[in-house]
Structures are given as C-alpha cells and as structure tokens.
Amino acid sequence: MNELLQNLVKLQSLEFAGVKDKNAEASLTELRGKIPPQILGHYDRLVAHGKKGLAAVRGQVCSGCHMQVPLGVVMTLKRGQDIQLCENCGRYLYLPEATKAEVPKPTAKPGPARKPRKSKGPLLLV
Numbered sequence: 001m002n003e004l005l006q007n008l009v010k011l012q013s014l015e016f017a018g019v020k021d022k023n024a025e026a027s028l029t030e031l032r033g034k035i036p037p038q039i040l041g042h043y044d045r046l047v048a049h050g051k052k053g054l055a056a057v058r059g060q061v062c063s064g065c066h067m068q069v070p071l072g073v074v075m076t077l078k079r080g081q082d083i084q085l086c087e088n089c090g091r092y093l094y095l096p097e098a099t100k101a102e103v104p105k106p107t108a109k110p111g112p113a114r115k116p117r118k119s120k121g122p123l124l125l126v
C-alpha cells in the first residue's frame, strides 16, 4: 500500500479508537507530521463533518457511500502508486489488506479425513 495512505489509515484508526493516553497522542502527532498539510486538511474537513476521512474499497465499491469506484482508481490503489479520492463522497480511498484473502485457494478443498496409519514397528514396542 502507498505509504501516505498507510499513515492515513493508521491516523483514522487511532482517532476513531478514541484512546487518549500519551502514547496515542504521540503517535497521532508523529503521523500527522508525516502527512502533507493539504491532504491532512481535506481529511480533517471530512472528520469535522462527522464523516470518516477514509473509506475502504470492497468489491470495487466505496464503503463510505456505496457507489461504484472506477476500475482505474482501484488499479492505481492496487499498485500503491497514488492516493485516490472517491468521486462521489470525497473520501480518501484505500484497499483493505483483507482483499488478498478473497482469492480462492485451489488447495483448500476439504477431502475425506484420512486415518493416521498406526505404525506397529518393532522399535515402538520395545
């Protein structure tokens, strides 16, 4: 994932967790220092309106407004090249890491359980 986007995701999860201890505050200050002011400004405006500044893209749909996201935007996010805004709700878009797990595994087919072969070798009986 794009590093800037990763920082935004972390920032949002920290802010929405509502943790108010010293460690959390230090992490927030550190994260905010890493994010360019214009991006942070846009993010803060969304949060000030009671929205989340970031929305996950699931199945090419923005989780913030449930509108379809153009494939080109999803591809850019997948490559981690750039940050993208939802055209509809204006939130920053990110691809949750879980997307990778949705790819079906060909080896995950549950077969009949094989009984473990009992070895009655002479060495075990001694």
Ligand SMILES: [Zn+2]
Residues within 6 Å of the ligand: 055, 062, 063, 064, 065, 066, 067, 086, 087, 088, 089, 090, 091
């Ligand atoms: Zn949206």
